[in-house]
Amino acid sequence: MNISNVTVRFGSFTAVNSVSLEVPAGCVTGLVGESGSGKSTLARAVAGLTPYQGTISGGERGRVQMVFQDPYSSLNPRMSIGDAIAEGTRVPRAQRPTEVAQLLELVSLPSSYAGKYPRELSGGQRQRVAIARALAAHPDVLIADEITSALDVSVQGSVLNLIRDLRTELGLTMLFISHNLAVVRYVCDAVAVMRHGRLLESGPVEDVITAPRHEYTRTLLDAIPRLAHA
Template sequence: MSVLDFDRVTVTFGRHTVVRDVSLAVPEGAVVGLVGGSGCGKSTLARAAAGLVPLAGGRITVDGGSPRGRISMVFQDPYSSLDPRMRIGATLAEALPRRTPDRKSEVARLLDLVDLAPDRARMYPHQLSGGQRQRVAIARALAGDPDVIIADEITSALDVSIQGTVLNLIRELHRRMRLTVLFISHNLAVVRYVSDTIAVMQEGRIVEHGPADDVLSAPEHPYTRELLEAVTP
């Protein structure tokens, strides 16, 4: 795993600037939580890292070089991100590197990695629950052996009862594999559960950034305090 670095990144849509001069590093083997309200630009920043939207300024690198082919994303809606016409096994096999010698065994290993039974390989996405589909999406992201994983609002489309199991899976995978993860959410309670470091985004800018314990115990920016108050009973 490697370092993902955003260096003064700006993204515009027409005349509207969505991401403004953002600099942020995701260290090797760390989980950095990026939190902010709807429309703040956090998902746009993620899509820029994955090459899905162009930059208007700045650079995004992995270990100082191009991020192309080195980043995998897990998207918010696990149903729309999976091809409904493909069985789960075929979806995972398609994401494997060409050099993979035994694709069937590797598919089984990936399913086991996300706590799904091997027989799920024969099923279609509509035959799985939302939580199971998101586990498949995580397995697919891992299939290409990426340097960085970007998880973009991966629990927001799930029932509250299922969200915890997916978050626990992310924590366990990080512990076992030392994944480098940019974890994006609008929910500070979710981010605080999985992250080593937290960055707070408002109106396209990073307004606060630091170790999770520091940001949560002594937030410096009013917007961070507002987010924290929203999840404090």
Template sequence: MRITDLTVRYGPFTAVDRVSLEIPPGSIVGLVGESGSGKSTIARALVGLAPVTAGTIIGPPPQRRQMVFQNPYGSLNPRMTVGASVAEGLRLPRAERATEVARLLELVSLPPAVAGRYPAQLSGGQRQRVAIARALGARPELLIADEITSALDVSVQGTVLNLVRDLRARLGLSVLFISHNLAVVRYVCDLVAVLRDGRLIEAGPVDEVVTAPREEYTRALMAAVPTIGERLTGHGHRHPPVRPT
């Protein structure tokens, strides 16, 4: 996908200002910045949930872009079973849906029996994996992950991060991974783009940007992560920022 001079305005307020970004096929691109920097607005513009004031988006059509939101409980209907939620977007005959739901759940490392449960009966990490399974049901070319680990307990974040990496490898997905945490981005992404006040200020290979940032703002983002010094070695190696379970 190629985004050129993307601008999103709400009345006089400019949320995203002429952002250009490329997501190469099969890559995971991180989009980082503090709250209000425009990260989620870009994500919503890509799936048609925010108005595009100017600029171009060249890539798969909107129906081949799927978004996974930050709060897995809020994005799932509490009155629907997991199976019904995952099946909701499937374009298959009713008789084939149960088999496809089971396949999608197994793809995110959940047993098919989970289909009969309700969101409240699952852990936060399980709910987020259900949300990912539901997104995969549309057979997307681009998966947009909007802060998908920030609402999870630290002990299960690694499971979801490893799942994203595994899905990219198995399915050849392109992923736009949105986060405020550069340690997490370094672990999961190939490339990273840094946003500030709706503008792109720095971009490049993730290890390069993290170990030798050009911008003071990027250095400030690194300093904002309490254990950043322990998580980033500075030698080009990636380490899980949290313990996978």
């Protein structure tokens, strides 16, 4: 996917200012920055949820799926897990139960969970369901927007491990949004750093972390001593 000179404005406020970024096929590209940097707004533009100026190519609308930060609000409480996942599938109705079971197993949940409701699941389990629902559409690009920040620390690692496994198994192309460079380093192949709506630098994740070119990136690294001296 290629993002070229994308700008997002809300009235007189420019949330994303002429950002260009390549998201290579089969790779996980991290988008990192503090709250208000414009990273989530850019993600919503890529997903077709926010109007923008510029060009986004390589991921047709409907072929870009997004997993949101809050697993408690992203699922319909009145809809069973199986029905929620089946909404996104492209297979005939008769094949949907089998497809749903396979998707649940893909995110390490029992197929029997298809009959459960969101209130019966933990936060980590709900986020796994949200990932399965996004994968049901066989997206060209999967966007993960701060998908662990609302979860207990005890389950964050298991969800990140799932993302790594899915990348390997499915060859996913992913835009992974986080404020945490340690998380980005663990999950991503490349990283782009945003601040105040602008892209400051980008490149292979190890290159950016070991030899940051911008002072702001160094500030983010200094906030994580283990990374700064790795």
